[in-house]
Amino acid sequence: MKTEVYSWRVSAELKTGLEREARRRKTSLSAVLEAAAQEWLKKNGADRDDEREQKRLHEAASKFVGAISSGEFHPSTKVREVVRERLRRRYGR
Numbered sequence: 001m002k003t004e005v006y007s008w009r010v011s012a013e014l015k016t017g018l019e020r021e022a023r024r025r026k027t028s029l030s031a032v033l034e035a036a037a038q039e040w041l042k043k044n045g046a047d048r049d050d051e052r053e054q055k056r057l058h059e060a061a062s063k064f065v066g067a068i069s070s071g072e073f074h075p076s077t078k079v080r081e082v083v084r085e086r087l088r089r090r091y092g093r
Contacts, residue, residue: 010018022029 022032
């Protein structure tokens with residue numbers, strides 16, 4: 001749901017062009033403006049910062065992701081026990 005309002009002044013020619021495009025697409029002027037703003041953000045890298053941050057987080061988390069082999073048929077039922085035992089052995093707790 002859209003909750004934010006933004007307004008600005010445009011030339012009469014630009015407004016006419018936007019309204020014409022909205023009629024051609026059989027949609028509202030606000031939908032045309034929303035699409036234009038989204039496209040501009042994509043082209044100008046606003047999402048690239050998010051992608052870089054996600055990549056950084058994935059790389060950091062990948063150090064701690066792995067598989068635990070318990071040697072049993074249903075290892076998922078014993079994960080808690082296996083992890084606790086390995087932590088006990090590693091850190092003496």
